[in-house]
Amino acid sequence: MERVELEGGVSLSRLVYGMWRIGDDPDTSPAHVQRKIEACLAQGITTMDQADIYGGYTAEAIMGEALRASPGLRERIEIVTKCDIVAPMGRYADAPVKHYDTSAAYIQAAVDQSLKDLGTDRVELLLIHRPDPLMDADETGAALDALVASGKVRAVGVSNFRPWDVELLQSAMQTKLATNQIEISPAAPGAFTNGDLAFHQRRRDPVMAWSPLGGGSLIRDQGRIGQVLDMLGARHGVDRGAIAVAFLLRHPARILPVLGTNALDRIGKIAEALKVDLARAEWFQIYEAAIGQEVP
Secondary structure, three states: EEEEEOOOHHHHEEOEEEEHHHHOOOOOOHHHHHHHHHHHHHHOOOEOOOOOOOHHOOOHHHHHHHHHHOOOHHHHHHEEEEEEEEEEHHHHOOOOOOOOOOOOOHHHHHHHHHHHHHHOOOOOEEEEEEOOOOOOOHHHHHHHHHHHEEEEEEEEEEOOOOOHHHHHHHHHHOOHHHHOOEOOOOOOOOOOOOOOHHHHHOOOEEEEOOOOHHHHHHHOOHHHHHHHHHHHHHHHOOOHHHHHHHHHOOOOEEEEEEEHHHOOHHHHHHHHHHOOOHHHHHHHHHHHHHOOOOOO
């Protein structure tokens, strides 16, 4: 599978397995989680996407138990994780309100907890999960630089940041922000024209895409988008999910779709999108359906 090179010498697989729902699976045993990871590895998918908040602050520990039970598995994967969301659940059950925390003390403590839960001494990529209105860029930037220097984190980036948020944080850092994970799909096509993708293309940053299947809405869609995805799927011999992912892969911004499912059969089909080479006109058929009108 194609590899995408990030800052800090970090290399990710072009397709990424998202583990945000891992705690929702009735079976969270190490053996079952290992089967999911192995199903990814069989396709060349080596990058696993996590966040401290996933599963109500339990998903990293669930993954960590699987890694501890299978010596050597950790060295075959890259781990992406995120922090800064404090929600009144799990370890933050006493929090009076959901909020963001990008203070140095919080980031450092969150990373240490993630490493403990995952049972590892480093993560390949740490992302600030959401823009924080109270972010002190100098403090946050210094904390991220220090984590890279310490070796606990090999590269750093952001998630859900707009271009001006990226520029503010980057202005206070020595380390180049490696990526931004944003929502992009036929169900959420705004990034194609609102400047988000153009900004990162100018910076030569790969972009990660969360919910490339619209949180499952594209699989269930009975409208025009679903019809176009099915039509192109029949033409290319794949299902509509693979076409939706191929739509992102076709874009020159080097988008890395992050796909999350608990079903082993669906995990085993993630890489089918790589079989699809959408023609320009086919890409625009999907885009036209996504925006609900003919392009101007």
